[in-house]
Amino acid sequence: MPDEQAWREIAIGGTEINPGSTERVNTGAWRSEMPIIDFSRCTHCMICWVDCPDACFEISDTRLAGIDLDHCKGCGICAAVCPTHCITMVPESSVPVKSSESGA
């Protein structure tokens, strides 16, 4: 959390002025299963991108580049909708923990 605000410092109406600031919340810690992409079979169709509830698919020049694991909640929707079945959900405990996810 940033520094706690005293009530006098809070903007009138409770205005939130930091666009997209929930990105500092590590919802990746919710996950019990992790999506793994087999890029050799990915056609870059972007179905996973358009169906992810957590906007986790990283795109580079209209090609799929990776998954934002600090926010992926492991729902498995991407694996279920991928037309080429190139996303696999694996138990979280079977992959090494990333440093940003360990210190909850």
Add this chain to the structure above:
Amino acid sequence: MTLKLRELTEKTEQFGSGHALCAGCAEPVAVRQVLAALVNPPVVALATGCLEVATTRFPDTTWKVPVIHSAFENAATTISGVEAAYKALVRKGRMEPRPLTFLVFGGDGATYDIGFQWLSGALERGHKFIYVCLNNEGYMNTGIQRSSATLLGAWTTTTPAGDVRPGKLQWHKDMTRIIAAHNIPYVAQAAVHNWKDLMTKVRKAEAADGPAFINVITPCDRGWRFDTDKTMEVSRLMVESGLWPLYEVENGVWRMTGGGQKRRPVIDALKSQKRFSHITTNGDESVVAEIQRRVDAEWESLQQLCEMSARAESES
């Protein structure tokens, strides 16, 4: 108008991550699809509900576009005020005219029940805005209570299923047709699993000459009792079973969309959701049969409206 996903990925994402909606929730999927489809920058009003609560936890926000939340019931009125204020500022020369889309997201509780008269008034006054109902058939944010959108036979915390009652006793309100009776330029039903159909409808709604309403089925894994990875499959089953037909009413012309003419039995959709397990597994088929009968009748009436529209169009 063709929508290509790879081109759409080039647009800067206007709704981020780190929100507190459940894993697998359909609401943020619908929101991301709506925002990706818009041509103009939006000004958004939110009704109270899962989406609003989980994306605007003070002092944070998931949104990268202006968002106003006032109360549970009055999002349509709030956006009416924004639209009227914008027009007044332009008229008085205090603001340059600019392309803007005024947009509302409200749940089914907010739309079908508590915000109904506010929405009806805003539509009748003719404000230029898009109202998107995120219909998960219940008051999910406060713990899965029944709403007037909840299906017959569904378990909710206020329609418990047991020896005395088989879940909800009433047939749901047909909100989309009630909105169509306001004779606004654009009304549609959409579903999250069919991004192309949904986004095409958003483009039409944005281009409409007046208010537009899109009712999106957004399956709630928590309240409908299905696994988090099944959201898109459940959405598809709702459509394919005729429980949620995809259609639009464009300037009074009724049209089926999304290629959904063939139908499968409602039991296929009901079985995918444990909120119906008491009526799909207890051996008493009467509630399922009643749902099928009502769905068949509504489907027939919808086909007739579409045929009448097609005939009127070919004659004119």
